[in-house]
Amino acid sequence: MNGKPSKPRRATLIPTNTVTTKDGKNVRARIDPTLPVTDVIQQLCHSLKLRDPPLFFALRDNNDELVTDENLRKKIRDKVPLKLVNAPVIEAAEIVRKLVAKQEPALKLSLHALQKLIHEEQFAHEFLSRDGLVELVEIINGSQRNALAYALTAMQHLMELDYGWSTLEVSFVRKVTKILSLPTTPINVCRPATAVLKRLVEADPNSAAAPSLPSSSRNAPPSHPPGSIWRYGFDVVWDQMQNVNGMLDVVVQRLSSPESGMAASSMMLINSLLAHATQNRWEELNLELDRLNVRRAVVRLMSAQSAADDLTSSILDFQTNLVRLMHRRKMTYVDAELPAVQANLQAIWTASKLDQAGVDFGGAHWTLLGFESENVRDELARVGLLGLDCLKSFVDHDTEFFAKVVLEQISRPVERRCPIARASDEVVELLSEHWAVFAPGYSTSTAYQPYFFSFNKIHTLATKFFIRMWNESAATYDDFARVSALVHSQIRFALRDESNRQWHEVEHDFLESEYRDVRERQTKELELEDELLNKPPIRNLRAELYKESYEFVRQQRIRCLMEGAWFINALPVNSNIPVASSSRESLPYRKPLRPWRFFRLDKGMKYLHYVDSAVKIPIKPGLDDLPEKIDVSSINEISTNTGALPPNVTSVNNDLPSPITGAPLIPSPLSFSLLSIREGSLADQVAENASRFSDWTDALNMIRPDGGHVNTKETADFVQALTEIGLKIKLLDLSGEKVDIPTALHAGPPPEDIDFYFADPSMYTPAA
Template sequence: MSTTALSSSSKGQIGSGAIPNGAPKASPLVPTNHVTTLEGVTVRARIDPTLTVDDVIKQLCGSLKKEPASQFALRDESDELVTNDNLRKKIRGRVGLRLVKSPSREARDTAEKLRTKDGDVRWTLFSLQKFIREEQFAQEFLKQGGLKDLVENAHTATGNTLAYALTSMQHLMDHDYGWGSLDEEFIFRVVQILSSSQSPINVCRPATAILKKFVEADPLSAPGVLASTSKGLPVAPPGSVYRYGFQIVFDQMKKERGMLETVVNRLGSGDTAMAQYSMMLINSLLSHASDARWEEFITELERLNVRRAVIRSMSLHTIEDLTSCILDFQANMVRVTYRKKTTLVDPENEPAHHEALAYIWESSKLEVDEDETGSIVQWRKLGFESEDIVQEFSEVGVLGLDCLRKFVDHDPDFSKLVLEQLSRLGERRCPLGKASNEVVELLSVHWSIFAPGYSTSTTFQPFFLDFYRVHFLATRFFLRMWSESGAATGDFQRVVDLVRTQVKVALRSESVRPWHEVEHEFNESEYRAVRDRQMKELELEDDLLNKVPVRNLRAKLYKESYEFVRQQRIQCLLQGAWFVIALPQNAPREAIRRPSRPWRFMRLDSGLKYLHYVDSAVKFPVRNGLEDLPDRIDVSMINEIGTGTCAPPPNVLRDQNDLPPTGALAASPLSFSLLSAHEGSLADLIAPDQSRWADWTDGLNMLRRDGGHAHSTETAGFVLALTEIGLKIKLLDLSGEMVEIPTNLTSGPPPSDTSFFFSESLQ
């Protein structure tokens, strides 16, 4: 065997070295590994790291008289399969190896045991959940019909056996093939498991992950070119697993009463992983909700007060546990809020809209009257400018209607409030309906709700999630400022400016301020103090930026800026960078030492599927491409990017002491971890500087299928800065000449012939 020395002992002891006939002596620089066979025999082998795994197995099998070599594989002591990608790393680390059944052979034996129920099914499923992640094993297992038996166990098993079966199915579904035959009956079985409050945590975790996978497996998410129906809608290619999606899953969820409520309740679970899985499922449902069932689903979530459950989660769990999921939820709620704001109120065709308007009117306890011209007077009594209620809500849509209804719910004296305004002279009445809609607009601008699908928030926003409650406080503040300032009809915009400045003050430092301070700012602030502050701000504020066309332009530029920064971040990943391999904060003291290879270079491949890397004792010039990067991490395995999670090893960074720390490790602010739902941390790294940290944490987040938020204030700042710069450039000529921007633009008639030209200068 080329450059390979072997010795064996039936009791597992290493005997004297014996080199097979004809094999040259191994170089003393080649590390020695221990290889254990299925029979418990241990051999000592020097393996040339330039060999392929197949060559190593062939030579081992030849030396040990085991044939055929294709029936065997190498695994390490933790059961990880040795491949060409990781062989060199294991040889260098002198990792103990085991000569075991090949994945294909193991898959055939496992499928046979499940089919014949030979032996302990629970133990078979326990082993299956580990091996089925491997592509070779999974393909052979499916070829042997193992999926059918796995589904059967998911239907019949209980306790730990059910947990192992569902975890195996979860890991199988990580492959985008082979499970497209799963039917709605199986989906309903998973729904039933999740609906039961008696289901143990180790069963609910994989069940939740399976349902999430079904939600995301819709035709729109399928990679590559999709076939189309006659209507032009995407459909799954033949044999694809992308044939499920939100509609199918939600239909099964509706069959089991209380299912969604149980998932929302689990957000408060003491088991952090369970809370995380539940949050990820809700995020997937929000991201993939179909147009046909969107309103029904959102209404149900609002009824279950999911926002309140997420706000509680912000304080129940440590930052690294749920930060990414909560930021994803906030981004989803921005999309929900934007969609509500841009959905027109339609009481004639939408029963829910008609019901809300009827409830508001009935709560006012007013009567419909006629004015001196014989026209109906109804909505004008509530402070709207006309009786065309659809037009009144045209700028704030269903969001404005929902906010007004919630305002009525929160104020038990709503009818008295309305009567008080009606008792005043016409010009002194505060237009309640108009004020409510204006507050909605102010809050939408404050939280940047002017572009669908984008969010630059890097911190928790509990006040945003309590949008209706903030609206109530701000609207009451509007009414109070109107009264205390003695405002009349022509002063409406002046009061709006007062409320705008108070919104900025009351909602500042949102992630750390307690709610009672927000209430105090709105309920107790005196008019004179607010007015003085507002006057100072008006000196610096340009009214041009508050016009509707300019706000729409800002929204367009915001989307373009976000996409530009996203592409820039991903380009940084494609170029690659050096990092320090960090230590987990809970690392045992004996592990706190300088590693032999403390540096790691990582680069994303052009297909955006794998992070290729190499560990090294020193930094070296890495060539373009992937030739210098033998190891890799599957991007699809990354469920979360944890930040501030790990500490630098001693004697690597300049600011570290030569001696290992005596107490607990301190996390580096430039550290981040690639976290997997199945395997814990895939990598713990420390970036060389803040810029590189922002590039990679945000770039990796933007690669995730269910991502969409930025981790760093640097990225968020870039997006906003580009937006504002672009806006100022667009408006430079107009603002320089103080040209009035109209609300609507009308085009003139086209030229009657082609005998015209464009002037090169303005006369």
Template sequence: MTDESQRNLRTLPTPPTQASNGTPSKSGLIPTNTVTTKEGITVRTRIEPSLPVDDVVRQLCLNLKIKDPPTMFALRDESDELVTNDNLRKKIKGKVHLKLVNAPAIEAAEIVERLAARDARLGLTLTSLRKFIREEQFANEFLSRDGLHELISVINDSHGNVLAYALTAMQNLMELDHGWSNLSDSFIFRVVEILSAESSLINVCRPATAILKKLVEADPANAPGTHIASSSRAPPIPPPGSVYRYGFEVVFEQMKRESRLLETVVSRLGSADTTMALYSMMLINSLMAHASEDLWEELISTLQHLNVHKAVIRLMSSHTIEDLTSCILDYQANVVRMTYRKKNLPVDPDNEPAHIASLDFIWQKSRAKEEQDNDGGTIKWRKLGFDSEDLTQEFMEVGVLGLDCLQNFVAKDPDFFAKVVQEQLSRPEERRCPIAKASNDVVDLLSEHWAIFGPGYSTSTTFQPFFLNFHRVHALATQFFLRMWNESGASTGDFMRVVALTRSQVKVALRKENVRPWHEVEQDFLECEYRAVRDRQMQELEKEDDMMSKVPIRNLRAKLYKESLEFVRQQRIHCLMQGAWFMNALPISANTPRDTIRRPSRPWRFMRLDQGLKSLHYVDSALKFVVRSGLEDLPERIDISQISEIATGTCAPFPHTMNNQPDMNISPQSPLQASPLSFSLVTASGITLAAQIAPDQSRWADWTDGLNMLRRTGGHVASAETEVFVHALTEIGLKIRLLNLSGDQAEIPSGIIAGNPPASNDFFFSEL
């Protein structure tokens, strides 16, 4: 090293290390950093932390006698992270080695020029671009030089690894909330084409999938502040320059032009590359969570045709990374919301072609014949077990979900269905099993079992493969209902009794859903004997009042369940706003050698959610301290909009060190063990924004569930504590509501029968 490289450079005059009274001066505590220039010269310097970066660069250029203007230079650390006014103090205190490099404006100009040239250095240029594009200063300079146009041109004309680098750069650019508001339909279709090609490399598919996902989520309704006016039916209009101008409909329109896209995405759920499976799962979740009112039925129908449920069920038993657990639970939550949507969509037998076709199919396969009653009316649907010919009213409680389940039951074995219908019609009317009505009641029972009460959050913390087989379970339970009707010699007045038997069997057959094999479910429904089911149900009735199974009570429980869920959501978010201390952790997705890991100098982190629910503010510290209310003590922040996944059980504590040396009692080759109290905040591109370990189970539940409930796409509950809490509140609220009725022994009817409508509108409601 030359004499020049060893000299002590001062950005400020180096003050004496001691004051005149012999005590160390405050300025003497300034750490010494090393700075390397572009020419390879390394100098040692003391930098005042309170200086702005521009002043630091200016003094460095002055002392090094660099003739070029200081605006042409910037500081980066060894990992090429740009030094800014926000992180300068952290770099200085950490004695980080710095580099004097080209300013973002110079880097951006050179990269745009090389992109336009398309020379042999294009791969290296894109490698630099995908690294720098995340920086606000560089991105602004890049965009101002029409760099986005050049990047899109590369994406349109490239393939292989060059295309992968370009797509990754585009994906990283889209992490910003500006600069990509004018992407054309042709670009979106280009990404769709890339993703649809089975020959596409995995490193091409990953960023392409993430880009589509980001475009789906960039819906005007998701723009910051639009949730206040969510009750309005008119779609919000994004302001000029806003990136929230795409959304589900824009992307889905281009997806429909390439019919193989969804098929290819679903097939990649079985990819040996678990990260590819993760990205595909995240895209499917985004499509389901953001599907518009006009197109959600088409999307769900397509996904069902592609057997996406079957692919997800396979993932439940074969996944190897914890990130997939969160995605699968999100998928279950999305299916719950979609099922609720179907359940509340009325059947229209007169105007909806799909409903008309389904009903025609059911009627034809029944092989029944219409008749006339004594009043000249038609007897048709009553022959299949409905109470009337008004099908909209008959399906009122179960909607299109009930119609789909009945059609699936018929399609599963048309000959069996026809045989059952004809058998029932041969009996006296009071002894006939109302098949269609039984099917609808089974749908209602299964909805109750899986808590399909509203479009809120799913409280299941475990995999539910039987729920994803809703139609198959419905068919088994309906067959069970028919068998119990026949074996018990039931008549019309015994309908609710057989419903109660079926409810009891549903609870037994679907127990321990995440661990039981499917063949045991089939055995429980198809082979159980009437007497055994009846005896068990009688024992259950001894423990639980029969009043609890009545329809009004079940409806009340569903209402209280939604209220309890919202109460818990507010409580969890309040915990986030109070803040908490966590231990900084190490993500273990990569096989990091233990002997290269050093415990950080500031192992503790305090995090707090701001009042606007938009950012997590935090501070890292060597020791815990009393954090004042507000955000003054929390200089760093993470935008909630950047969080795509809250992965749990994915981080390990840093190995114990003594004097910065690893613990010799632990082998360097021994694997790191994930803490069950750990969680990480992950972006759509897989970047870990935070990796923390909670101090206890309660704090872990508050934060993982609270962060999930903050997400715009909704989310699943991650902890058993929250699940138990919601159900306990529901049951307590139900019992309190019933105290007056049960105390007075008031009779609760099984249902309410509406009277005939008024003959005219010549009436008024009395105030008495």
């Protein structure tokens, strides 16, 4: 019988599901997975002879997840027990009625249910259309303890939508800020309140215009239609934080909370503030964070390994945001008319004690301290406010040493003097290059850099080293570049593997190293690299190529997501990571029903679409074969080393054999989890190889709304290799023509008036 199967036989292929009615009866039904959910409900109502119209009903599974057209096929295929319940329109009306009544204990029960139901788009639409947001805000303003925690959590989940909460007033922002400012606020209230404030910070026009780009690299804020949620942002939240005394102080104190979830929430809020700070207010934020010594608090988290495991992603995000902040400060010109700048310059000059030494200034001030001219703005143009900060910190660290060194240099012939201020600027440049303070949003560090957080202290040590090398080598004015190269070599040596080095070791390398030893090591290094590469113009060229390489790698990684790939569904090993209700099948020691999962990112970079399968199957281009999806905006962290291969699944890593049933689970180095504040782990996967692991974890970090960090050394090395190759290709054009590259470029004097114009090169032809 080679003909087509008959209709009765085809019908037997449709699985049978158990459906529980509202009155508790269980019925068995064969549901056609190709039908829309509305038709399925209509057929059930007809067969059960229900009086109410089908519009009043909905289907849910045992975990109360709403059955939709997107997940119906999966529910039927897995024979998931279903329940015929009230439709979202009925549930929304009932919950809003109870919120209006505000009667205990029905209010708490309704708020508890609201936390989960608000995730569903159908429910959220009905809830908002009945002024549910107004009632929810009123409850937040007047509730305490558990009721307040439930209400804030519901608000947090509602604000994950890109619509519906644009009517929130500044008074609501102020209320949430006050809640967070109280040290006695319970953890279950703090966590959703922090998430709400974080979402308000991120709801600025720039985020709507270019969610995948760092805030500092976007154009001017675009206009948005009335009713858009993209109307809050940093300024709105920061104004309220400034009006509540001690608010940011309490947030920083919570970084040391023994509850890692609270510390992570506070860390994410600080990261959002750093990432979204506006041009006019970022200096205020910088001063506040310095006053509260946030960097020291984060370094303590780095050293607390037990806590750092859960906070790794947030700490690296903070490190990346700090690079962004330092670059901003470095690129800000020093305006000598500002009172704060004048105070710093006056303090530096006073500390030199040249007024008391009877030195004949001859009208000079700053040239005596090592600048090449008296124009402080031009002298600090390369390093900006960051350079001024570092010079002031160097002076304040030991004012007696500074005064002694200045007087000592003044007593020497001009050509033998060490230009202290110029040396300070050079050290800032060398440290900026070492820590890749090139441009906002371009950082590929995959490891902790605790000494980057002590930039000023390292600058002080390195500047002292510069002065000592100058003296011990009997350098002259023309030897500045040679001494700079020595300092560059020592910085790389002293800060090698910095996450594992103690402070006293770094300090010893700068303060106790002998000139002869440093010179011998540098000579060996020069044998392996061209001295040309250490010149400032080449370093600037490398910085530009670094940005281009980073962007190229970023686009390549994102293309990998759009092409899609297979992964193994992992068993979560880290007990600190909660498991989402939709991932119940991945609970520890329980073999996934379907071990393989195919992921693909849509072209809008909004959703990760996927399908689970017992074996690898051909997947057509597009998204038709991928019925499930994960919202990219809900991914707050990509955590690694979190899952193990399930039993009886062929390992893709020969170094890690498949686990034996009943034996302790061993996390795979190729495993990762997509974590959400709301639902815990959205997915636990194991990559088939190291290349796929690197491509996907880094790409998922790069497309995160808050601008993630690079996760793997492979990507960081790739960016670095492309940078070096590009640099050498550029230099071939110059070296082939034997072009002399100067150590520094000096701009000529400005025009005396505005009676000039730039010539058009196209108007000129080469002379015959």
